[in-house]
Amino acid sequence: xxxxxxxxxxxxxxxxxxxxxxxxxxxxxxxxxxxxxxxxxxxxxxxxxxxxxxxxxxxxxxxxxxxxxxxxxxxxxxxxxxxxxxxxxxxxxxxxxxxxxxxxxxxxxxxxxxxxxxxxxxxxxxxxxxxxxxxxxxxxxxxxxxxxxxxxxxxxxxxxxxxxxxxxxxxxxxxxxxxxxxxxxxxxxxxxxxxxxxxxxxxxxxxxxxxxxxxxxxxxxxxxxxxxxxx
Amino acid sequence: xxxxxxxxxxxxxxxxxxxxxxxxxxxxxxxxxxxxxxxxxxxxxxxxxxxxxxxxxxxxxxxxxxxxxxxxxxxxxxxxxxxxxxxxxxxxxxxxxxxxxxxxxxxxxxxxxxxxxxxxxxxxxxxxxxxxxxxxxxxxxxxxxxxxxxxxxxxxxx
Numbered sequence: 036x037x038x039x040x041x042x043x044x045x046x047x048x049x050x051x052x053x054x055x056x057x058x059x060x061x062x063x064x065x066x067x068x069x070x071x072x073x074x075x076x077x078x079x080x081x082x083x084x085x086x087x088x089x090x091x092x093x094x095x096x097x098x099x100x101x102x103x104x105x106x107x108x109x110x111x112x113x114x115x116x117x118x119x120x121x122x123x124x125x126x127x128x129x130x131x132x133x134x135x136x137x138x139x140x141x142x143x144x145x146x147x148x149x150x151x152x153x154x155x156x157x158x159x160x161x162x163x164x165x166x167x168x169x170x171x172x173x174x175x176x177x178x179x180x181x182x183x184x185x186x187x188x189x190x191x192x193x194x195x196x197x198x199x200x201x202x203x204x205x206x207x208x209x210x211x212x213x214x215x216x217x218x219x220x221x222x223x224x225x226x227x228x229x230x231x232x233x234x235x236x237x238x239x240x241x242x243x244x245x246x247x248x249x250x251x252x253x254x255x256x257x258x259x260x261x262x263x264x265x266x
Numbered sequence: 267x268x269x270x271x272x273x274x275x276x277x278x279x280x281x282x283x284x285x286x287x288x289x290x291x292x293x294x295x296x297x298x299x300x301x302x303x304x305x306x307x308x309x310x311x312x313x314x315x316x317x318x319x320x321x322x323x324x325x326x327x328x329x330x331x332x333x334x335x336x337x338x339x340x341x342x343x344x345x346x347x348x349x350x351x352x353x354x355x356x357x358x359x360x361x362x363x364x365x366x367x368x369x370x371x372x373x374x375x376x377x378x379x380x381x382x383x384x385x386x387x388x389x390x391x392x393x394x395x396x397x398x399x400x401x402x403x404x405x406x407x408x409x410x411x412x413x414x415x416x417x418x419x420x421x422x423x424x
């Protein structure tokens with residue numbers, strides 16, 4: 036357990052309320068490597084993953100514009116030592132405004148949008164900033180428990196520079212009434228940890244007459260971080 | 267600063283994260299190219315059809331989504347052995363049901379002496395070490411990821 040990382044900010048592997056974790060969470064203790072190895076193992080090199088400037092605008096990937104509330108999602112990627120993480124890959128994916136993913140596995144009977152794929156990529160700039168234009172994703176039902184609905188969210192994948200900095204997570208929207216009922220978000224024991232996944236509405240990011248703005252900063256494990264607890 | 271917490275990759279990443287030729291960091295005929303094939307299995311020994319593996323070795327990076335049988339494959343170069351460590355490939359496992367990703371390593375079956383002297387393998391209980399060593403199959407190495415069970419793969423703390 037790290038001094039920098041309070042207990043309860045990371046989800047455990049096993050969280051029975053999230054049913055899929057029961058047969059998939061490892062049951063044995065994770066093996067710890069000495070800290071110096073942990074911090075010196077470089078992370079994966081994402082250079083082969085194609086990324087073009089146009090990939091950051093999810094509303095311009097088709098002939099027409101997607102249906103939904105146009106939004107800008109932007110923020111800074113920092114490491115836990117407070118330094119911007121420059122030129123790192125950010126990948127996002129999400130449901131459309133009706134709560135339907137383009138993915139063939141998604142069987143939710145809500146309409147697909149011919150003008151929306153829902154996947155984007157960008158590199159952070161020299162200050163570690165990223166910016167996507169998209170539409171606000173819809174909530175959708177899932178079969179985890181009776182009347183289960185996922186709150187609106189955008190999936191994020193980030194690389195950073197070390198083995199420890201790789202992160203896949205989800206960003207939520209402020210005020211979403213479904214958040215208290217979501218076993219995936221609530222797998223994070225400490226409410227302060229859960230708050231780190233909620234963007235804030237930002238009038239300064241909002242473009243008048245065009246799109247609402249949300250700010251969400253992301254912190255990747257840095258050189259001084261220690262391995263997370265392995266519950 | 268507190269790191270942003272992890273959340274599952276979910277089941278619906280297949281339209282977004284794969285990219286062209288993602289499983290092949292090098293061509294199959296490249297010098298030292300190794301093809302690794304395997305399956306991701308859950309605690310009931312059922313295939314995991316919605317996992318994503320990333321495998322890397324220095325600058326080489328491959329990504330592979332499991333298929334309906336939980337199967338994956340990728341091609342990278344076998345790394346050079348370092349002075350006091352056996353060669354290995356880094357593996358990251360994401361899946362629906364995994365609230366945080368998992369990190370493991372693939373060691374090579376034809377490096378018996380180096381594996382026995384490897385300082386990371388030495389930290390693993392002897393009876394679990396075999397879960398980190400691929401097996402030689404015809405034309406490819408075979409490496410299964412057992413998320414649970416008697417043969418649960420050794421995962422490293424992140």
